Amino acid sequence: MTLPPHAGDTQTGANGTGPADGAAPAAAAPVTRAIPEATVARLAVYLRMLGEFAEQGADTVSSEELATASGVNSAKLRKDLSYIGSYGIRGVGYEVRSLHHQIERTLGLDEPQTVAVVGIGNLGHALAGYGGFVGRGFPVTALFDIDPDLVGIHINGILVDHVRDIARVCRERGVTIGLVATPGPAAQSVCDQLVAAGVRCILNFAPVVLQVPPQVEVRKVDLAVELQVLAFHVARRRDSEAAARVPLDGTAGAHLAALPNSPAATNGHGAVNGSAVS
């Protein structure tokens, strides 16, 4: 039964921002006010796009350009940026380099991070060699598994250690982020060991809800769930199309509750949501 000790944190990809309760008020936040959760995730995206703009030699970008590249609308982007301060130039846009730096700072990326991957199965193996991490300041420096066939080998130049050594190795190498890529049943135990080793960030790929003390931050990535959400949207869309296109045959979608055509989806033509901005 294990009634959760300290109520659920969230760890579902969208975590609730700190309660900002009375205890320690805004003491240390001089400029940067509490940044909404949703904004934080997008800042990371803007950051990457700014990197690309910089590579292409751009000096400035308008909110419109950066927004488009990032897949959001410009109002949202400007609002997001407003949470970290006013670094834009009216009538011009944002200075690429400077904005990049500000976001980096805001996200805490000026602190060095070091990643450990636990569970060197299919996914863990891929994560161990994933180029997308090093390039973004998240070098993988420790790997763990319990399989004797894996312990001792090197992947991408990194030795695979036994899970029992998590604490020691993580401390030695200053690991700050742990990726849990074990099968579900092993995840909690592995997580506990990471926490014991002082790791405060965990990205969980296992299909379980990890129990952690409040100072530890967990995010969950669940690929099967992503696929199911996709499947849902397409099924819904197919149903509503069927209903709209073949209004004959009332039996179109079973009877019971074959997901009713979304009423609002009516915007007929490809025009998509009115976000046609002007």
Next chain:
Amino acid sequence: MTLPPHAGDTQTGANGTGPADGAAPAAAAPVTRAIPEATVARLAVYLRMLGEFAEQGADTVSSEELATASGVNSAKLRKDLSYIGSYGIRGVGYEVRSLHHQIERTLGLDEPQTVAVVGIGNLGHALAGYGGFVGRGFPVTALFDIDPDLVGIHINGILVDHVRDIARVCRERGVTIGLVATPGPAAQSVCDQLVAAGVRCILNFAPVVLQVPPQVEVRKVDLAVELQVLAFHVARRRDSEAAARVPLDGTAGAHLAALPNSPAATNGHGAVNGSAVS
């Protein structure tokens, strides 16, 4: 360049549902009302947990039990379930099997799905062999790459085809979902080919915003962004702890930005963070 034809859809893991404006009222919705986006994602999680409860031989679960297992609170769970109908028994809970079935149906999982992976790098390779898909009704049946060293080999019993054959192979095998795991620059082209092949669901691991026609649904998974969000939360927490613990130094606020990189004197343990930026 390439001003997007039809403004951004979203594709960021949390897509906006239709605007549901006043125009077309609830005329055609017999039972199942429009299901909120956030709810859909959680339904997939409940589904998995129900599967586990079933395996353990449970006949019924209370909202409290299922909620705890899923990492949400019971009110939210009940509200979520209320969108798909009333399948609970007051005073008792939910019948595991029946609820499982209802959610499955709601998510459109009674339709067979077939997955293709494009880009057999580190990540793509892992996705190709990922056990979490088959078990959940998303068998991978096609793999693509352009690397001559990869084309022709088998992974997990599946032949790797050349990207140029996407259309033909996808049609032949009835692929419904495409996973794009290519490098950024190749992603859009690959995406276009998938769309041309009739694929309507795309899970994008490449760090770009894919442009697709409105009938295609895209979700994006960005591991580097996940790590950055984690890093942010921990940095913030560390900062506020530092502020709360070491309230001396009244200059805390500096003036403008310069986020007073809180001295690493924070977490006593051998944590790293020594080097402050510059």
Next chain:
DNA sequence: TGATGTGAACTTATTCACAGCG
């Protein structure tokens, strides 16, 4: 009695629209 189902209150997030500045 004990858990569901749900309107209503509340919180968070997005969009609008325009003042203000370079």
Next chain:
DNA sequence: CGCTGTGAATAAGTTCACATCA
């Protein structure tokens, strides 16, 4: 004049709390 920055308006999502019913 063009683009940023932002208050105000909307919309989406969550939590509360309790009527309801097996």
